[in-house]
Amino acid sequence: MPDPSTYRPPTGSIPEEPGVYRFRDPSGRVIYVGKARSLRQRLNSYFADTWSMHPRTQQMVTTAASVDWVTVRTEVEALQLEYAWIKEFDPRFNVRYRDDKSYPYLAVTLDEEYPRLQVMRGAKRKGVRYFGPYSHAWAIRETLDLLLRVFPARTCSKGVFKSASMSGRPCLLGYIGKCSAPCVGRVTQDEHRQIALDFCDFMAGRTDVMVRRLTKEMAEASEELEFEKAARLRDDLAALRRAMEKQTVVFGDGTDADVVAFADDPLEAAVQVFTVRGGRVRGQRGWVVEKTEDLTPGDLVHHFASQVYGGEHGETDIPRELLVPELPNDVEALAEWLSERRGSRVTIRVPQRGDKKTLAETVKRNADQALVQHKLRRSGDLTTRSKALDEIGDALALETPPLRIECYDVSQIQGTDVVASMVVFEDGLPRKSEYRRFAITGATDDVSAISEVLRRRFHRLKAETIAAAAQPLDPETGRPRKFAYPPQLVVVDGGAPQVNAAGLVLAELGVTDVAVCGLAKRMEEVWLPADEFPVILPRHSAGMYLLQQLRDEAHDFAIRYHRQKRSKRMISSALDDVPGLGEVRRKALLKKFGSVKRLMNASVDEIVEVPGIGRRTAESILEALNAESGSTPNGNGSVKQGA
Known part of the structure; x- marks a missing residue:
């Protein structure tokens, strides 16, 4: 050690x-x-x-x-x-509040001419009202389904809205009363915006006003013998009350707070957060993090607050109050820092009595359950990953298990559009941020392609290792030189020819501290450079499963890149002769449809949604693609494949 x-x-x-x-x-x-x-x-x-x-x-x-x-x-x-x-x-030993996803919010796009209600993830943008976060997108859709009959605002995409406007016919929601159909002029722009604003008021907690208004309108309709209208308002009231039941009031004073609780053992901690806005529980989030040190609950509060509030995926919604199980040592500095980020005062405190203490106990129970469930799920995973790395290390006669493994694969069709992929596993888990892909220019077969990509990768490794000693950050990106981090094991997809080529490249470059092996698909044999016979791992061993997972991940990553390159080339060649269609518009088409097949199956109306594409150009595009593929147009402007 x-x-x-x-x-x-x-x-x-x-x-x-x-x-x-x-x-x-x-x-x-x-x-x-x-x-x-x-x-x-x-x-x-x-x-x-x-x-x-x-x-x-x-x-x-x-x-x-x-x-x-x-x-x-x-x-x-x-x-x-x-x-x-x-x-x-992105230090590997720091506590990481990540679960590989951003939490969904219910968003109202007030920055648009006709505001839209929708599920949104990712970074927040100005002019949009957000409610949440929710644990699942289906919970948002369930809430919307209840409220659309009362607040029939638009939920459709720009494309659907535009198509309905052009055809003069609303979508299904417009026919069943769950959209006010501004696309066909049933309501004015101002009336539709007011519907969206009423929805925002209801979601923000001002529910009593809406309930009183509907109750009054129902009574008036009944007195005037408008029984159908009264029945509809009665159903609207029932929908509102069902939606209100799903957002139980926990604090009568309209508190905006995040209630945080932890459950931990010596190695890990489960974190649960209940988001309370306007006195109502709006959502719940949870993480399980690895503990780098012997952390107290106060230390966990510090790490939580300093990392989560300021994230890039919609987690910048800092509440007025943070309710925690224990105050960190730097509570005053932490509160001042959060106040600067929020733009107004933020209080951090431990609830002592009443509703807030009761909710904190509920959140703690959720954290305890989350840690138990996580340990049940992970116990087998941790044991299996450690066993797999040990088996690979023993089979390849390595001094230590390979904690970082890189796997390479090549994809091509008869020597054209040759590409390669590099996937990275650390501690037996994919490290997707460090995956790389290579466009191969000087090779026509798998062996020469493997040689080229490894020569490029390890030549770059040597250059960046020298550069990192003087300047750890890349001056172009301002980020750490991740490509300069060496593996303990290189795996190539293939048998003896590919492995021998890889071994020769590393020997030429003087790389002696990286092991090389290959996994041949035919018999799932593990090959080492210059060995006459393969190493045989048991077919159902943990080590074999991990190597297969590496190989399959690299293969899928290479295939996706190869299809992308081939699709770009096919679009370019098929559309070269279309008048008025240049490189910029071809790229816009590829971005919109993703592949030639989808573009061929699109209608003229869908193609004209691409910026810069008119109806005549869209028709020319379909004619060019039909001519190349031998297809015939359908009546709706899309194509039908020939026999």
């Missing part, structure tokens, strides 16, 4: 001021970022007895090769820099 004392800075050289520190691995990659009120006191704790440390901390300090720091004036500045560095470097 590497000794952290080899890179320990002299104690007297570490300042006692607040600051932010970074641990780096031998290649210069940042693997951990932390902040401290006193840098000297905090950093000295990492160089104590290694065996007494938390397992993840022990792994981090023995993986690292250096540590550096930056001093700041206040804890708020330290928080800002810590947040910026975690987003910039």
Whole structure:
């Protein structure tokens, strides 16, 4: 095990001021970022007895090769820099609040001429009202289905809206009364906007006004003997009450708060957040994170608040109040930092009594259940992944299990549009942010293509390793040089010819610390360079399953890139002779339809939705594609394949 004392800075050289520190691995990659009120006191704790440390901390300090720091004036500045560095470097040992998805919101696009109600994910944009987040998109659609009869605002896409406007016929929702059909002029622009604003008021918690208004209108209709109208208003009231039941009032004072709770063991923590807006529970989110150190609930609150509020996927909705199980040591600095991001005061406190304490206990029970379920799901996964890496290491006679594996595959059709893919697995799991794809120009078969792509990859590795020593960030992107991170094992899709070619390339480049193997599809045999016979792994072993998963992932990634290139070439060649259709419009067509097949099956009306494409040009496009494929047009402007 590497000794952290080899890179320990002299104690007297570490300042006692607040600051932010970074641990780096031998290649210069940042693997951990932390902040401290006193840098000297905090950093000295990492160089104590290694065996007494938390397992993840022990792994981090023995993986690292250096540590550096930056001093700041206040804890708020330290928080800002810590947040910026975690987003910039994506350190592998930091607590990560990620679950590979963005949470859906119910959005009202008030920035459009005719506002639309829809499910939205991703970054928020100006001029759109958001309600949520919700755990599932179906929960939003269920709410919308109940409320559209009362607030019949548009939910259709721009294309559907435009088609209905041109044809003068509304969609099904317009016929059944769940859309006011502004597309055909049943309501004016101002009337439709008022419907959308009423919907926003209801979702924001002003429900009593709407209920009183509908009750009054129902009574008036009944007195005037308009019984059909009264019955419809009665049904509207019932729909409103059902929607209100799904958004139970938990705080009578209209509180805007996030209620956070944790359940943890020595290695992991489950986090649950209930989002309360206008006194009502609007949504729930949850994560399970790995603990890098022996973290208290207060430490978990710090990591949660500093990472989640400021995310890039709609998680910037900072509440006025954050209810937590324990206050962090830097609670004042954290509250000031959140207040700056929100633009108004944010309070962090522990609920002591009443409804807020009751809801906090409910959230805690959810966190306990989430951790139990996670451990049940992951116990087998962790054991299986460790076993698979051990089996691969033993079979290939490696000194240690290969924690980072790169797999390469080639895709082509008779030497044309040759491409290759690189997929990366770390600790037995896909690292999709580091996948790469290659356009091959100097090869016509799999063996020469494998040689070219590995030569390019490891030549770049050597160049960037040298560059990273002087400048860890890429000056063009401002991001870490991820391509400079070396694997312990390279897997190629193929048998002895492909493996021997890969081995020769690494030998030529002087790469001696990376193992190479190949997985042949025919008998699922594992080949090593220059070996006469393959290595046989049991067909149902965990190691074989992991190699197959790597191979299949690389194959799918290469196939997708190959189809994309081929589709671009086919569109380009088929449309070269269409008058007035240049490169920009061809790219717009590809972006809109994705493939030649979809473009051929599109109607003229759908093609004219692409910016810059008129009806005459759309007809010329279909004629050109029909002529090349031998198809005949349908009556609706799309095509029918010939026999």
